[in-house]
Amino acid sequence: MTSAAPVHAGREFELAVVGGGLVGMAIAWGLARLGRSVVVLDEGDLAFRASRGNFALVWVQSKGAGLSDYALWTMQSSRLWPQLAEAIEDETGIDVCFRKPGGLHLVLSDRELENRANALKRLHNQPGMQHFPYEILDHAEVAKLLPQIGADVAGASFCPEDGHVNALRLLHALHVGFQRLGGTYRANHAVTRIEPGRDEFRLHTAKGEITAARVVLAAGLGTARLAPMLALHAPVRPQRGQIMVTEKVAPFLPYVVHTVRQTDEGGVMISDSVEEAGCDASVGSEILAVMADRAVRMFPLLGRLNVVRCWAALRVMPQDGFPIYDQSERYPGAFVATCHSGVTLAANHALVLPPLIDTGALSGENLDAFRARRFNVSPAH
Amino acid sequence: MFRRHTEARRPALTILIDGVATEAREGDSVAAAMLAAGHVIVRKTPVSGAPRAPFCLMGVCFDCLVTVDGVGNRQGCMLVVREGMRIDTQQGKREYGA
Numbered sequence: 001m002t003s004a005a006p007v008h009a010g011r012e013f014e015l016a017v018v019g020g021g022l023v024g025m026a027i028a029w030g031l032a033r034l035g036r037s038v039v040v041l042d043e044g045d046l047a048f049r050a051s052r053g054n055f056a057l058v059w060v061q062s063k064g065a066g067l068s069d070y071a072l073w074t075m076q077s078s079r080l081w082p083q084l085a086e087a088i089e090d091e092t093g094i095d096v097c098f099r100k101p102g103g104l105h106l107v108l109s110d111r112e113l114e115n116r117a118n119a120l121k122r123l124h125n126q127p128g129m130q131h132f133p134y135e136i137l138d139h140a141e142v143a144k145l146l147p148q149i150g151a152d153v154a155g156a157s158f159c160p161e162d163g164h165v166n167a168l169r170l171l172h173a174l175h176v177g178f179q180r181l182g183g184t185y186r187a188n189h190a191v192t193r194i195e196p197g198r199d200e201f202r203l204h205t206a207k208g209e210i211t212a213a214r215v216v217l218a219a220g221l222g223t224a225r226l227a228p229m230l231a232l233h234a235p236v237r238p239q240r241g242q243i244m245v246t247e248k249v250a251p252f253l254p255y256v257v258h259t260v261r262q263t264d265e266g267g268v269m270i271s272d273s274v275e276e277a278g279c280d281a282s283v284g285s286e287i288l289a290v291m292a293d294r295a296v297r298m299f300p301l302l303g304r305l306n307v308v309r310c311w312a313a314l315r316v317m318p319q320d321g322f323p324i325y326d327q328s329e330r331y332p333g334a335f336v337a338t339c340h341s342g343v344t345l346a347a348n349h350a351l352v353l354p355p356l357i358d359t360g361a362l363s364g365e366n367l368d369a370f371r372a373r374r375f376n377v378s379p380a381h
Numbered sequence: 382m383f384r385r386h387t388e389a390r391r392p393a394l395t396i397l398i399d400g401v402a403t404e405a406r407e408g409d410s411v412a413a414a415m416l417a418a419g420h421v422i423v424r425k426t427p428v429s430g431a432p433r434a435p436f437c438l439m440g441v442c443f444d445c446l447v448t449v450d451g452v453g454n455r456q457g458c459m460l461v462v463r464e465g466m467r468i469d470t471q472q473g474k475r476e477y478g479a
Contacts, residue, residue, distance in 0.1 A: 247454050248427040249477040265428045266474045304478045306454065 013039040013184070015357075016203055016212035018191050018226060021051035022167070022342035023349055024218035025174035030354030031216075032181035039212065040178070041189040041205055048221055048238070048281065051342060053313020055243060055271045056167035056263075057256060058344045060132055061103060061159035065123045069369035070322050072130040073348060078161050080347035085165070087350075091180065094173035096165050097264040103162025103256040104142065106153055106298050113138075113155040120157055134159040148252050152297040164256045166264055167343050174350075186210075191219070194229045196331040201230075214333040216357060220316045221279075223324075223338045230334035232326055233372040235319040239340075240277040242287050244310035245269045252301065260295050260302075268302060270295045274315075283312045315340050325353070325370040327362040335362060336372075383416045394464045405462045412438060412445040412457035415468065423447050423457060424471035447471060451478075 017028040020042030028040045060078050064071025078100070085098035107113045117136045124131055137145075138155045145158070179185060189205040194215065201215045217223050217232065227234040248266030259272040272291040288310055296303045316338060318324050323339030335357055339345055356362050391406040398420055405414035412435035415423055422432045424446055435445035438458045445457035450467050453475025457468075 248474050249453075250474045252477055301477045304452075 012210055013037050013212040015039070015214045015216065016041060016201065016210060017216045017218055018194075018203070019217070019219035019222065020175070020185065020187070021049055021218070021220055022171055022174070022346055023220070023337055023339065024216070025171065025178060026342075026346045026349035027216055027218055027337060027353055027357070028183060029174045029178045029181070030350040031358060032178050032183040034354055034358050036358065037182070037184075038178070039184040039186060039210060041191050041203060041210065042185065042187050043190045043222075044188040047190075048279065048314045050220060050313055050316055050340075051171050052168065053241075053243065053311055054167055054315075054343060055241070055261070055269060056164050056170075056343055057103070057258070057261065058098070058100065058163040058165055059103060059256075059258065059341070060161040060344075061105060061120070061134055061157060062123075062258075063341075063344075064126070064129070065119070066320070067322050067369060068126045068129040069366050071123070071132070072366060073323070073370075074341070074344060075130055075132055075161060076352070077345045077348040078163065080351055081163065081165075084347040084350055088170075088173045088177060092173045092176045094169060094176060096170045096173055098163060098165045099264075100161070100163030101255050102158060102160040103164075103258060104137075104145070104156040104158050105258045106142065106149070106156045106260075108152050108154060108294065108297055110154050116155075116157050132159060132161050145255055146253070146257075146299075148299050148301055150297050150300045158255075162256055164261055165343060170343070170346065191222075191226060194226060194334075196230060196334065199333075201331075201333065214357070214360075215335070217334070217336040218338060220338065221314060223316075223336060227336055230328045230336075231330035232328050232334060232336045233375065234324050234326075234336050234338055235372075235375060236316050236324070236338055237319070238277070238279055238314035239317040240273075240275040240281065240312050241271060241315055242273045242275075242283055242291065242310065242312045243269055243271040244288055244291065244307045246302065246305040247308050249305060253299075257298065259291075260298060267308075268305065270302075279314065281312045281314055283310050316342075319375060323370050324372055325362060325367050326372045332360070382419065382421060385417055394462065396462050396464075396466045396468055398468050399470055407462075409462045410438070410458050411447060411449065411455075411460045411462055411466070411468055414462050415445075415447070415457060420470065422470070425473055427474040430473055446475075448475065 014037045017040045063074040142156045193204040195202040203210045223234040246268040253262035328334040433444045436442045446454045447457045448469040449455040
């Protein structure tokens with residue numbers, strides 16, 4: 001792979017990151033920590049923003065079926081997460097409440113338990129699979145960890161690598177940290193067009209033009225439209241998820257459950273849905289009713305709590321579900337980073353990707369598996 | 382801090398506030414009865430533990446949350462007192478029930 005042109009003076013910024021969500025801000029913060037002059041060009045308050053609507057898991061146990069490199073990449077991020085949380089707190093004073101107590105995928109029938117066990121077996125039987133520890137537990141074993149489960153819980157898979165975080169605080173802290181390091185954040189600067197020049201990129205935004213030596217596309221759902229302007233390919237689509245949250249209650253859930261988690265502040269989040277709904281981020285009572293029913297069967301005490309809010313958000317879903325990290329061959333100063341697990345992978349995005357982007361070549365770290373050429377389309381050049 | 386209007390002559394009844402028998406009047410909201418009895422701070426917030434008092438008295442602000450007959454986070458201003466009602470101030474997060 002050719003390297004990007006060296007960064008030199010004369011342009012407004014060394015790097016422009018398009019997108020101010022978790023992926024863009026983690027990369028921008030990481031680049032600013034390396035001493036680069038970075039501008040983040042973001043949309044406004046009405047943007048589709050998965051970073052504000054997500055479930056906030058740092059989740060390992062089901063990742064990587066069909067691409068073992070993804071399991072490795074996910075586990076790496078999970079293991080870097082304590083370092084990320086510490087660095088953020090050191091630099092901003094903000095505790096993002098990262099905890100890694102281990103996670104359970106609860107199931108409500110013996111058949112579901114069998115399916116779960118088989119799925120994990122298949123995952124670990126893949127060639128090149130990085131094994132992570134997990135156990136299949138029956139009802140009694142789950143009840144030892146979670147005494148509040150209902151009689152309908154047939155069992156669970158448990159993985160000690162799973163955790164969670166306060167994702168709203170994470171996004172806030174990345175913004176604070178980035179700006180403390182001298183980074184420039186521009187809201188309401190939706191990028192409409194990117195013009196690759198001989199040794200700089202001209203970004204046309206809703207509020208004027210900005211030039212930078214390099215550009216990183218991390219615009220979530222907007223990435224699909226922008227990527228071809230840089231001879232990149234990023235097939236991502238929206239996938240709706242609905243979440244409800246209860247009033248804050250005394251702690252009862254010391255582990256993370258993949259569809260039910262109690263936040264650091266006491267609210268219980270419930271999320272158990274995937275819908276192909278285009279760009280419609282509305283909430284529907286039919287889906288919420290099914291989610292609530294399953295959650296109450298898992299934890300009957302939830303039936304006594306009030307739901308105080310529900311919302312829908314659009315996941316950023318790559319065509320095959322795996323992250324896309326790539327560098328333009330025609331314009332080597334242009335990079336793309338997009339995925340559906342911006343929380344889990346935040347540690348990689350903040351600590352692993354920035355030094356690679358900084359040296360000008362996105363290589364090593366087994367990143368080749370995540371390049372867009374896997375989609376078998378003709379290269380754009 | 383609060384005194385009842387001299388023309389307010391509704392019949393008295395007894396409620397329990399944090400286990401203590403307390404006089405209220407028929408038709409009082411829980412929040413009004415607590416204010417009249419001198420319980421201005423009715424709860425501490427679940428995250429920071431800051432004190433809260435009934436504020437809007439019309440169901441909007443959710444500052445008057447109390448535990449009523451064992452159920453947490455009830456809006457005191459939207460409930461009418463009943464003879465023998467058990468009202469407990471909340472110290473932080475509500476319980477989740479047994």
